[in-house]
Amino acid sequence: LKTFTMKKTSMLLLLVISLLQLTAQNKDSIWVTENYSKIERMIPMRDGVKLFTAFYIPKDTSVKHPILFNRTPYACSPYGEDKFNASLYESYWLNYLKEGYIIAIEDVRGKFMSEGEFIDVRPFNPNKKGTEIDEASDTYDAIEWMTNNIPANNKRVGVFGISYPGFYSTMAALSNHPALKAVSPQAPVTDWFQGDDFHHNGAFMIMDAFSFYSGFGKPRPTPTTAGSPGFSIPSQDNYDFYLKTGALKNFSKIMGDSIAFWNDLMKHPNNDDFWKARNTRNFVNNVKPAMLVVGGLFDAEDCFGAWSLYKSIEEKNKNTDNRIVMGPWFHGGWGGRGDGSYLGNVRFGSKTSEYYQKNIEIPFFNFYLKLKGTVRDIAEATIFISGENEWRRFQQWPSAKVDYKNLLITPDGKLSFETTDTKNKTESFSEYVSDPAHPVPYTEDVHLGRTRDYMTDDQRFAGRRTDVLSFSTAILQDDITLGGPLVADLITSISTTDADFVVKLIDVFPDEYKYDETVFGKGNGTNYPMGGYQMLVRGEIMRGRFRNSFEKPEAFVPVSYTHLTLPTNREV
Secondary structure, three states: OHHHHHHHHHHHHHHHHHHHHHHHHHHHHHHHHHHEEEEEEEEEOOOOOEEEEEEEEEOOOOOOEEEEEEEEOOOOOOOOOOOOOHHHHOHHHHHHHHOOOEEEEEEOOOOOOOOOOOOOOOOOOOOOOOOOOOHHHHHHHHHHHHHHHOOOEEEEEEEEEEOHHHHHHHHHHOOOOOOEEEEEEEOOOOOOOOOOOOEEOOEEOHHHHHHHHHHHOOOOOOOOOOOOOOOOOOOOOHHHHHHHHOOHHHHHHHHOOOOHHHHHHHHOOOOOHHHHOOOHHHOOOOOOOEEEEEEEOOOOOOHHHHHHHHHHHHHHOOOOOEEEEEEOOOOOOOOOOOOOOEEOOEEOOOOHHHHHHHHHHHHHHHHHHHOOOOOOOOOOEEEEEOOOOEEEEEOOOOOOOOOOOOOEEOOOOOEEOOOOOOOOOOOOOOOOOOOOOOOOOOOOOOOOOOOOHHHHOEOHHHHOOOOOOOOOOOOOOOOOOOOOOOEEEEEEOOOOOOOEEEEEEEEEOOOOOOOOOOOOOOHHHHOOOOOOOEEEEEEEEEEHHHOOOOOOOOOOOOOOOEEEEEEOOOOO
8 A cells, every 4th residue: 555655646746747847838838929920931032032931020019129040951840820839939949039039040042941952061152243142142131131021120130050050150140241240150060071070081971971961962843841751771770781781882872863962972082172162161251240159069060160160260350259169068959959967978067058048148149139238258268178067268269378288108008198208219009900891889889870979978898899999097196177179190000001090088987986966967877887987078080091181182001100190170
């Protein structure tokens, strides 16, 4: 009877909690529909093509409202003026609605309900004439139309977007529309050859490229409200599938001939003019709006894009208000996808996403679009230091106080910050045999899709393989803070003409380590053995033939010493 009563009480408690959550959500959705209306419009571009745009507009017309604009290739659904996007009822978007923003979401040219032809990462044209277009001109024309046609707007516009919409945000910043006051490219696609998504230092990231483009890349002859499904992998083990499928030509057979950008990927294995035209860093020379670049320290897709875009804007625009935020997030983890308190097994001690939204993003847009508040409290660089689980604010990045150090491999196979004695120098080397038929996986788990958690995964599985070299320091006696670029200098000798090199920086937890239950963000680490945990801090791959030039690859001379510098493209 006692056991039965406890179960019954527990069920009742869960039911009450669920009802409370449902009531809160219903309350928010009722508030949104009572205070906002939705309209859909086809906005004409300078070449006559019309782009489908959904507007969520405050019913209160007694004051003027700013416009927050998002351009996306992923659909501004649901379609229909009587259908509201469910995300508006959640805290991330709801915060902006409570502030009275007009929300504009647009299908980019050639996607979903917009007319025209879709071009992946369409190159910026700095010398447009007449009816010539690019994504910057489409943004300009859309802003021009909405500021003149949407009622009760205050003629001040902000643009933001995460991932591919981050690319469109960068393009918006190049539009030079006078009403565009603030832009936030977040995890922005910046350079698809150097470090974002589909190539890292020239190495082709086939798992992401194939799974993404088998659906996203399918042609869309006419406007539609529905997307296209990707290839259905006949396995639950992606390691097994990609290994057995084999050479790239076999994946191309699966893709077929209709997916244009997959064919472009195959045609352009080097950093040629095709990629340079799509590298936004080459064009951010005249940025007028205030910029807030945002990224995740553990973003598996576009970590490179955030760091490198910020640096390029900083270098080329001395008078632009340009800031960066990097938090302990996976791809888009700050944008309403979780509270940012953990990733995989690792805890970060607080709701970092809520902190960012409340203290940085909303004040940024409020200041420039509503002339409300201040941005004095938003630092030039706001970086989360994950080892101590604290936000730090810097006047520049990297910090002026950074002290660059060499971490050296010692003759006895250890790592040390101390310079080795060169008087008694002896030649030594470490070697391994790499078998292409049994490649090292990026995680020990068996799964279908590429995970986001692997960026903090336990690396003990890799260190136990005979085809992986591991070097470790002695137990650190003092705390150190890593903050800045990481570069691996390797002297290599291989038996063939090319190889991919992967370098990882790992934080080894004490053998007796357990998370204090007071540390917020339980995640998967609640039951996982954290003693001796080997946390991936940063890791990167490089295709060896690009060691001297990404434009002109060079084969290795077998069994000959070769110097290779591997940038991690991911700062700490």
